[in-house]
Amino acid sequence: MEKLWYENLRLTGDKITFPRQIQVQIEAKIKKGHGPHNLRMPGIQELANSLARHNKLDKLYHDVEAAYKALCKTGILYTKGKIGTFISPDALPDEYEKSPLKQVADFSFNEQQLPEDTFITLGPYYPGHQVFNLPKPALRYEELHECSTGEPAQTKRMPDPDFHRLVHREVRSRCLNIQPSHLAIIPGAGMALRIVLHSLLSKEDKVILSGKCDSRLKELIRSTGAEIIEISSDQQGIRMTQVEAHCKMTRIKLVYIEPAGQYPDMIYLSPNRRDRLLQLSYLYNFAILEHNEEHGCYYSTPGRSLFDKDEKAKVIYISSVSRHTPWLHKLGFVLAPKNFIDHILLKSKYLYETWDVHFERAMIRLFQEGIFQRIIRKVNSLLCSIQKKAKKLFKSMQLTDYAALSDTRAGIFIFIHFPSDISTLIPKLIDSGFYDPPDPNLIPQHEITGLRISLYLGSQTRFSNLFKILKAHFKSH
Known part of the structure; x- marks a missing residue:
């Protein structure tokens, strides 16, 4: 069965399914206590040819591609070899593809x-x-069964406590010493940023950021009614003298920073300036939003994040579990004081109405097995x-x-x-x-x-x- 199992697949609408007898065999293996078996997943062309032979249809490539992508989105881990580092350009398109x-x-x-x-x-x-070549992922029998039944995914209001515990453990392993009550899992780091800004800012609040920040970020801040104060930056990031000068003239609600430099037109804030910014936040009573969406918790220098250094609950940290694995990048998270976490969870409950239980279960297993x-x-x-x-x-x-x-x-x-x-x-x-x-x-x-x-x-x-x-x-x- 392992060699030929995919030859029994069927293409039904936008679903790739296989006959009931294959499901029965898989279920029987699971019930007998057999450990999960790796199945070789064919490439798009190989699978298209197999389906074409079985269904006597031609030109299945694009239908199979669409079905394969749907399978990909269910949370199955795509790998190159056994634990490789594949990035699907379709799952994560070039970030500048749609930008002028x-x-x-x-x-x-x-x-x-x-x-x-x-x-x-x-x-x-x-x-x-071609647009891209799909790799051959390692799929588990359980995930295949869940993804091929065609049944709609179950939903619930909040992530499973075990899932929250595993994400918390992963975040702690990256030099972020936090309590579970200070962590909120949000579907997507971009959505996490939107929720935090709309929860924190109101009309006429003032926000300091670098003039070189992304225009989409500025539009998002303006949508809250807040006023943006742009300041200059150099090789070490925004200038603390300018931050302090504005604090002396008017009340500042928030300072936005990007703790690591990904692009030449983004902010790089040196460790010394991060420390100084934290001191200023205590002195002038403003919040700091440390947006580490791209860097994925890792620092290229020994410097710690501001959230990890914060002693007076002034810093909110936003990131994703990983920027290099599509299914982990879907997991945004917010680190903040407990009262703020409770506030954004209450405000964003609608986000979990479509929370996919199958995806969550697969992620729990993959975390527990140490694959990620x-x-x-x-x-x-x-x-x-x-x-x-x-x-x-x-x-x-x-x-x-x-x-x-x-x-x-x-x-x-x-x-x-x-x-x-x-x-x-x-x-x-x-x-x-x-x-x-x-x-x-x-x-x-x-x-x-x-x-x-x-x-x-x-x-x-x-x-x-x-x-x-x-x-x-x-x-x-």
Whole structure:
């Protein structure tokens, strides 16, 4: 059965199901006390061919793809190998895909703006020009049975206490020393941010943040009726002298910070300034919103989060369980004083009306078996390796002051602002498959000085190949 089980699958509407006798066999194995067995999951094309043969239908690829994605969204863990680091571009699309290029290009190094028309983007590579290739995940009999029955997922009002306990344990393992009553699990870090802002702010409240913060964040704050005070920032983040100056002039309700720098146009707040900001919050009685949605609880320096240092309940911390695993990224959480946690849980009960019990059960098992922890360790090791290579490359190309590497939930992004024209590099990038111009007949003829390189996690070989091309180009010039 293990070899041929998927040949018995059926495509019914947007559901992939299998005959009742297969369900009976699976249930019998479970009842006999057999441990969960790993089943090899076929790729989309392989599964489409199998279904086409069995159902005598042609052109099933897109239907199977849609059904496979639905299966993916139920909370089943996709892996590369046994505990690999796969990121599905469809589950986590490029964060800039729907944004105007100007928003991507508008960043600066040493106060030098990079104009839109001097900037090109090197996107991820998909073999055969397909959107993506699904990996072969390890599925458990239980999840297969639950996901293939076609029954609607059960719902309930709040996450299971065991699930809350496991998430709390995971958060504590990341240098955040909190009590369970100070943790709220919210479906999605973005929704967590929205709920916190609308619970905390009211009309005419004043919020301090960096002028370089994302425009969508500013729109969200303005939707509460609050007033935004934008201040300047440097390599160490927002300037504490300006924060204090505004506090002396008017009452500040909230200061928003991003504790780790993912993009050149975002805030990086140094450990010393984090400590100073905490002191100012005690002195002038304002709240601090530490939004660590991308960084996923991890700090690249020994510095602790402000929430972990806070002694007077001034800091609210928002993040997700992991930015690199789609099903963990769905789990946003808020750390805050107990009275505020009780308030937002009361205000956001409607969020749990569609809470998926099957997803929760699968997540509990995967947490208990330590699978996510192994994936996270492997991802962090990969990121360290790429960061070392990137820094070495930047140094050899004398670009240390003009380049930045960002590790986001969707993969690796490198921004480079070259001090001179790199137009002669473009044909090499096209030939090697790294650059796909919008129109092959209209290759930029003007001066190009900026690159944004996008590489999904797991593409370390391709990352190394790109480095070789860049190094060879600059050695010959």
